[in-house]
Amino acid sequence: MSDALKMLPRSPQERVELCLDALRKIYPRLDLASHIIGDPITVSWEADPNFLGAFKGALPGHYRYTRRMYCHFRQDELPAAERGIFMAGDGVSWTPGWVEGAVQTALNAVWGIMHHLSGECDPANPGPGDRFDKLKPIELPE
Numbered sequence: 001m002s003d004a005l006k007m008l009p010r011s012p013q014e015r016v017e018l019c020l021d022a023l024r025k026i027y028p029r030l031d032l033a034s035h036i037i038g039d040p041i042t043v044s045w046e047a048d049p050n051f052l053g054a055f056k057g058a059l060p061g062h063y064r065y066t067r068r069m070y071c072h073f074r075q076d077e078l079p080a081a082e083r084g085i086f087m088a089g090d091g092v093s094w095t096p097g098w099v100e101g102a103v104q105t106a107l108n109a110v111w112g113i114m115h116h117l118s119g120e121c122d123p124a125n126p127g128p129g130d131r132f133d134k135l136k137p138i139e140l141p142e
């Protein structure tokens with residue numbers, strides 16, 4: 001974010017020049033600029049009116065929502081018609097803004113898909129859904 005904010009006030013052309021200049025130092029023998037065939041487009045998150053910051057999730061009061069999203073991969077209790085879609089990544093993570101949660105939720109989703117298709121883990125190497133009842137985040141009253 002600190003680097004991105006330095007780019008924010010610059011025009012697209014200035015941003016491109018800054019990036020090319022930095023890349024030139026890393027790849028001195030590569031002429032990246034010669035590969036640009038149109039007007040470059042640059043996007044700055046921080047200039048988006050709906051951008052709420054990297055750590056917009058998991059704030060006080062969000063526990064119930066985060067818990068619901070995080071636990072969605074265990075679908076045995078859901079009505080049959082609501083099973084079969086699995087979410088993974090930063091957006092459903094317990095720790096949004098860190099890659100660790102993205103990886104955790106990906107592993108959860110893989111377990112969920114495997115279980116949905118009647119697969120199972122080696123009992124000697126249980127997956128996240130197998131240990132879920134013991135380790136799941138506690139449910140708080142609404």
Ligand SMILES: Cc1cc2nc3c(=O)[nH]c(=O)nc-3n(C[C@H](O)[C@H](O)[C@H](O)COP(=O)(O)OP(=O)(O)OC[C@H]3O[C@@H](n4cnc5c(N)ncnc54)[C@H](O)[C@@H]3O)c2cc1C
Nearest residue numbers: 001002004054088089090091096097098099100101102103
């Ligand atoms: C500036 C910045 C700094 C960060 N620093 C750290 C750090 O130091 N440590 C840390 O742990 N985490 C850091 N993070 C967070 C980390 O990058 C994320 O948690 C992680 O990348 C999320 O992984 P993901 O797979 O959920 O999503 P992403 O990595 O965002 O992957 C989503 C992918 O989906 C693609 N996509 C989107 N829409 C579509 C579509 N319609 N069709 C096909 N593909 C699509 C996107 O192009 C993207 O490749 C940082 C994030 C940012 C932005």
